[in-house]
Amino acid sequence: MSGHPGDRMDEDPEDPIAGVETFATQEQSSKVLHTRRSGSFPPAWLLGNFRDPAGERTSRSVGAKASDKSDGAIWQRWKSKMRMSAEALDGLDKRPDVSSDSVRSQSSDRLSDASLTFKEVSFDVRLRSGETKQILAPTSGHYESGNLVAIMGPSGCGKSTLLDILAAKKSGGYSGTIHFNGRPRDHLFQRVSAYVPQEEAMPKCLTVMEAMEFNSNLKIERPSRMTWKMQRMWLERRLAVLGLEKVKDHYIGDGTSLRGISGGQKRRLSLAKRLASGARVFFCDEPTSGLSATDAEAAVRYMKHMCGYYNILVFVVIHQPRIEVAKLFDELLLMTSGPGRAVYNGRMEDVIGYLHNVGFEVPVHANPLDFFMDLVTPERSDARVDTFVQHYRQNAEHQVASRVEAGLQVELPGAFQLLEEVHHQAQKWGSMNPLRNSVYARRFRSQLWLVFKRQLILRSRDKRGFLADLLGGLAKAVVVGVVYMRTGELGAAQQTAFFFMLCMTCAIDGLKSMPAIIGERSIVKMEASEVLYSEWAYILSFGVLNTLQMLLVHSIFITVLFAMSGLRWQMYGDVYLWSTLLAATMNALYLMVAAIAKDATTAIVFSSPFMMLFLLFNGFTATRSSVVPWMRWAIDISPVAYSIQQMVYAAKHTYADEENLVQGYENVIQLSEYKDQPYTAIAVVAICFGIFKSVQLTSFRLLNNIQR
Numbered sequence: 001m002s003g004h005p006g007d008r009m010d011e012d013p014e015d016p017i018a019g020v021e022t023f024a025t026q027e028q029s030s031k032v033l034h035t036r037r038s039g040s041f042p043p044a045w046l047l048g049n050f051r052d053p054a055g056e057r058t059s060r061s062v063g064a065k066a067s068d069k070s071d072g073a074i075w076q077r078w079k080s081k082m083r084m085s086a087e088a089l090d091g092l093d094k095r096p097d098v099s100s101d102s103v104r105s106q107s108s109d110r111l112s113d114a115s116l117t118f119k120e121v122s123f124d125v126r127l128r129s130g131e132t133k134q135i136l137a138p139t140s141g142h143y144e145s146g147n148l149v150a151i152m153g154p155s156g157c158g159k160s161t162l163l164d165i166l167a168a169k170k171s172g173g174y175s176g177t178i179h180f181n182g183r184p185r186d187h188l189f190q191r192v193s194a195y196v197p198q199e200e201a202m203p204k205c206l207t208v209m210e211a212m213e214f215n216s217n218l219k220i221e222r223p224s225r226m227t228w229k230m231q232r233m234w235l236e237r238r239l240a241v242l243g244l245e246k247v248k249d250h251y252i253g254d255g256t257s258l259r260g261i262s263g264g265q266k267r268r269l270s271l272a273k274r275l276a277s278g279a280r281v282f283f284c285d286e287p288t289s290g291l292s293a294t295d296a297e298a299a300v301r302y303m304k305h306m307c308g309y310y311n312i313l314v315f316v317v318i319h320q321p322r323i324e325v326a327k328l329f330d331e332l333l334l335m336t337s338g339p340g341r342a343v344y345n346g347r348m349e350d351v352i353g354y355l356h357n358v359g360f361e362v363p364v365h366a367n368p369l370d371f372f373m374d375l376v377t378p379e380r381s382d383a384r385v386d387t388f389v390q391h392y393r394q395n396a397e398h399q400v401a402s403r404v405e406a407g408l409q410v411e412l413p414g415a416f417q418l419l420e421e422v423h424h425q426a427q428k429w430g431s432m433n434p435l436r437n438s439v440y441a442r443r444f445r446s447q448l449w450l451v452f453k454r455q456l457i458l459r460s461r462d463k464r465g466f467l468a469d470l471l472g473g474l475a476k477a478v479v480v481g482v483v484y485m486r487t488g489e490l491g492a493a494q495q496t497a498f499f500f501m502l503c504m505t506c507a508i509d510g511l512k513s514m515p516a517i518i519g520e521r522s523i524v525k526m527e528a529s530e531v532l533y534s535e536w537a538y539i540l541s542f543g544v545l546n547t548l549q550m551l552l553v554h555s556i557f558i559t560v561l562f563a564m565s566g567l568r569w570q571m572y573g574d575v576y577l578w579s580t581l582l583a584a585t586m587n588a589l590y591l592m593v594a595a596i597a598k599d600a601t602t603a604i605v606f607s608s609p610f611m612m613l614f615l616l617f618n619g620f621t622a623t624r625s626s627v628v629p630w631m632r633w634a635i636d637i638s639p640v641a642y643s644i645q646q647m648v649y650a651a652k653h654t655y656a657d658e659e660n661l662v663q664g665y666e667n668v669i670q671l672s673e674y675k676d677q678p679y680t681a682i683a684v685v686a687i688c689f690g691i692f693k694s695v696q697l698t699s700f701r702l703l704n705n706i707q708r
């Protein structure tokens with residue numbers, strides 16, 4: 001069997017195989033391919049610009065010289081591989097005991113072994129009173145791939161704390177050691193592990209397959225001769241393992257404005273995305289909470305599939321599962337609270353025997369886990385916490401300790417070697433860049449392109465939002481234009497009032513961009529903490545697209561308004577330039593606030609003082625001589641004031657042949673203490689823009705780091 005990024009490789013069967021499943025997939029895929037290439041937007045090049053398996057034209061240069069024959073051979077090998085993995089998957093589905101070794105060994109996609117060992121991991125916090133509180137007492141464990149591990153215990157016992165420490169979500173503040181594959185965890189651990197939050201924010205207008213492609217492309221580089229269609233087949237296998245193949249072309253949705261996949265399917269998509277990223281160890285924080293009993297069971301059952309089929313290690317923090325669900329877990333780490341301490345750490349099937357050894361018999365028809373949980377929940381009157389803690393210390397702790405020591409003796413390939421193994425095998429499908437020894441699997445420019453591409457797709461699908469923005473700009477221009485229709489015939493004071501109103505309108509227009517960045521922040525926070533891409537990649541792509549859209553809407557607004565005002569077209573260039581600089585600077589200000597604020601309401605509240613400062617100290621209604629001397633600086637730094645000032649000078653030059661107007665403008669200049677200083681004006685506007693952008697970028701990054 002031949003390989004693909006993330007799979008273990010065996011020998012390639014060279015014979016061409018056209019299995020039923022393969023054909024079905026091929027047909028579906030080509031249907032989508034056809035739809036995407038037939039002129040719809042986003043265009044095909046945006047969604048995937050890769051060679052058709054049949055050797056058709058490609059825009060990807062690497063591998064373009066390969067002969068059709070060898071491309072055909074690659075395609076046949078790939079089809080054969082996919083068919084065999086589909087058969088193995090079918091076999092897995094049909095077996096009631098999904099974890100049986102015989103079924104596992106059928107899996108051609110089985111990843112190499114991995115283990116996680118933690119020794120004496122504890123966590124203390126310093127309270128405001130100065131005291132230290134132990135949240136998690138020293139806890140140890142050793143777990144190997146192919147196992148589904150349940151972490152259970154009463155509320156507040158430190159399950160999530162332990163999970164966060166193991167997943168490297170907590171960068172410090174804990175003691176103890178954590179080893180991956182018998183070696184100390186290093187910076188590459190994040191590339192081979194995945195943290196799955198309780199509920200994940202995902203872009204609603206993306207399809208399930210596109211979400212998979214996004215994660216996969218950011219974590220695993222596609223070899224040059226692996227086509228878009230081949231990658232899709234590979235991702236379909238991952239979706240099939242989690243029971244999502246039927247919804248692969250459905251939108252994710254948000255359940256309200258866009259009905260997408262169900263809540264249970266979303267949870268499974270969270271897993272599938274990480275699977276497509278090549279993760280070997282999963283840390284899932286309450287993946288079943290909020291789901292119906294049926295969906296919760298399905299989620300755990302699919303996790304079990306994933307574990308067995310790919311040989312993955314999965315930790316799941318879970319609250320009192322039903323007996324059918326509990327039985328799916330291989331291992332159990334049960335904790336009690338006050339502080340968090342282990343009271344059981346072993347195979348799930350041994351729980352009843354363990355309870356018997358401690359002196360408790362599980363009542364007939366009772367769920368053993370419910371029974372056990374009740375006994376170790378300190379708040380319950382029938383709890384026997386001390387008995388279990390003591391029994392664990394005297395009889396079980398040393399067994400766990402020896403498992404840990406044995407685990408530490410076995411040095412499996414480290415994260416880099418695992419990545420190298422995958423990289424090496426993937427090279428069978430074409431050339432690739434050298435493997436990066438960085439937390440980011442892809443270079444910054446690839447991250448930027450992939451993030452930009454997704455943003456463009458999402459924006460292109462939000463046609464209503466775009467149209468509303470465009471029509472809003474047009475309507476605003478018409479309304480303001482009707483008010484100032486005779487401006488061209490009026491005196492300098494009235495014309496300056498028009499410039500003032502125009503600048504005010506441009507200055508507040510950017511407020512509407514705030515909800516977009518706030519809405520996407522939780523998605524970016526999650527993805528950036530998973531080191532899919534750097535925050536800069538997001539901020540840059542958002543900035544470019546937001547600016548382009550703003551420029552388009554702004555241009556329509558200014559042009560229509562200017563045409564209606566009746567002013568001479570000679571000064572259109574100046575009006576356009578200064579209003580655009582002002583709009584861009586104020587937009588940067590609003591995005592800066594949006595990057596800091598908790599939510600949209602807070603952002604509006606925060607942005608008001610800044611907005612008022614610039615709008616009120618505008619040099620026209622409040623001049624340098626009319627404001628208190630100690631507030632004159634506000635006019636000196638106001639982009640609004642500089643924009644009005646430069647428009648006034650432009651008008652004075654434009655109407656140089658009309659004596660009355662020139663005189664009128666002289667009066668305005670004198671009253672408002674204006675100076676014709678275009679370079680100072682540009683410098684001030686550019687400095688403001690630079691400061692707002694820098695604060696936005698830094699705070700976005702800082703906030704993400706704090707919350708990581």
Ligand SMILES: Nc1ncnc2c1ncn2[C@@H]1O[C@H](COP(=O)(O)OP(=O)(O)OP(=O)(O)O)[C@@H](O)[C@H]1O
Nearest residue numbers: 125126135153154155156157158159160161162317
């Ligand atoms: N950084 C911290 N500072 C103060 N207290 C903390 C900190 N981290 C965790 N805790 C406290 O430690 C306890 C354990 O929290 P944790 O979220 O790990 O528990 P849990 O078992 O996952 O709870 P639940 O099942 O309710 O989600 C809680 O009381 C929590 O408030």
